[in-house]
Amino acid sequence: MSPYRVIVLVFEDFHVLPAYPGRMGQIASTPLWQLGNRDLVARLTDVHKRILRDYAEYFAILSELDGRGTAYELGYSNTAALLVHTQNISRSEANQRIAQATALHDVKTPTGAVIEAFLPLTAKKLAAGEITVGQVEVIRKFVGSLDHVEPEKVAVAEELMVERAAEDDPNALARYGERWVRDVVDPDGKAPEDDEPQRPERELRRHIFRDGRMEFKGRLDAETAALFDALLAPFEKREPDDTRGYAERGGDAFADVLQKAANCPDLPTHNGYKTEVAFTISMDELAKSVDERVLPGTRLTAGEARRIACDAHVLPAVMGGDSKPLDVAVPAYVVPAHIRRGLVLRDRGCAFPGCDRPASVCHSHHITSWLRGGPTALGNLVLLCGQHHRLIHRSEWEVKLDGGIAWFTPPDYVDPVRTPRRNHLHSGNSKFVGAK
Structure with missing residues (x-):
């Protein structure tokens, strides 16, 4: 074979190999229904890598936002609270994103100090679309658990985890870290604490279902x-x-112990008075209803309501024609107990949109400040939990009452058109307000 033929063959091979990027462009422009299965998977993978690169940019922006204290300047207590409103994500997801951004990028604090990223290699792989957000979280948690290990070994651990991420999904990657990487970089484990724990280990987690069961x-x-x-x-x-x-x-035994505790004369009070149950129903209607009848707007039968009222303080309240408690005009800054009761009957809990905190932990907020002449009356009060009470005072959120309903107008960085919102979790036409 002559040298010229060899050159031609090599040139042809060279010409054929780089054709794949053009093929990807063709796949990207082809309607989905015309793609074969392999091309469809290739297009999905290409979009996935683009999403990962966007996530890398998102974390870089978030790191800068958190480092300069943007949330605090806008009236929020922390960055997570700002993300909840601007991104419509849960607080736990917001905290997770902030932790990932801090791990991937250097953070310059308002004082000028720089907190170095402890996952620089992971950040590069994410920016290249070669590692997923789920894998980033696994690596962050694993490397973060090595805070007692020398920095050189921590860097080795990150490198090993990143290399393995090319093959493993997040769950498998987590197992690999615990079973193999930890043996390499931390065979002895963390040294036991010398000090005794300062307080006993006690936890209680509660979940209340829609029907009131816990x-x-x-x-x-x-x-x-x-x-x-x-x-x-x-x-x-x-x-x-x-x-x-x-x-x-x-x-049953636990319920009996709770009942005994409730009857104790030394039972602590909430908001200045002990637990009360309020029925916004006429005594005649309650007395005449048959035991099996479910009271309107409640999950209680008349018999159950009478049983509760039998051993409770019956609180008479003057109601309007639409079952709304009437204002009691008493000029005082501290909301008196009788106005507080009417406020609880109306709002039933924190009135801020999406908040399910009960009335027992809420503050009575003056819409027009008492210092500016705002009266201590139901028409100028709204229930807010501590978190949202602070937010209303410190940020650009606004609140007003319309027909006994609190409407909240968000800042323009939460909603550019500033559409008013209300809380639907406590809404309804319930005749039973429940315990405060």
Whole structure:
């Protein structure tokens, strides 16, 4: 074969190999329904890498925003609170994004100090679209757990995790880190704490369902656990004809202990007065209703309501024709208990959009400040939890009452057209307000 033929063959090979980028451009411009399965997957992968590169830019912007204290300047207590409103994400997701941005990028604080990123290699791979956000979170948590290890070993751990990320999904990557990388960079583990814990380990997590039922779980230290068992024991004894199981007897015993505690004369108060149950229903209607009738706007039957009212403080209230509590015009800065009760009957909890905090933890906010002549009356008050009370005072959010409903107008950086919003979680025409 002559040298010229060799040159021609090599040239032809060279000409054929780079044709793939043009092929990708053709795939990107072809309607989806005309693509074959392989081309469809290739297009999906290409879009995915573009999303990852956008995420890298997002984290860079977020790092700068958090470092310069933008949220605080706009009246928010922290960056997470700002993200909740501007991005419509949960607070936990907002905190996770902030943690990822801080790990990937250097942060210059308002004082001029620089906090160096501890995942620089991960940041480069994300910017190149070669690592996913889920993998970033796995690497951040794993490398963050090595805060007691020498910096050189931490860098090795990141490198090993990034290399493995090319093959593993986030779950497999997490297992790889714990089973292999930790043995390499941290075989001895973290040294045990010399000091005794300052407070007992106690947790209680609660979830309330729509129908009012509660599910909870938790843990107690040994001393409190012994006290808990001792309190339940007298109430969960099995009677001769008792058909309840172990769990049912425990639940009934717990309810009995709670009832005993509620009847204790030394029961702590909330907002200046003890627990009350308010029925916005006429006494005649309550008395005449049959036991099985479910009261309008509630999940209670008339019999259940009468049972609750039997051992409760009956609070008479003057209501308007549309079942709204009437104002009590008493000029005072501190909201009196009787006005507070009317406010709870109306708002039922924090009135800020999307907030489900109950009335028992809410403040009575003067819409027009008392210092500016705003009266302490229902027409100038709204219930706000501590977080949203601070936000209203410090930011550009505005609130006004219209027909007894609180409407909140967001700043333009949350909603450019500033459309008023209201809380729908406490809305409805309920005749039973519940405990405060």
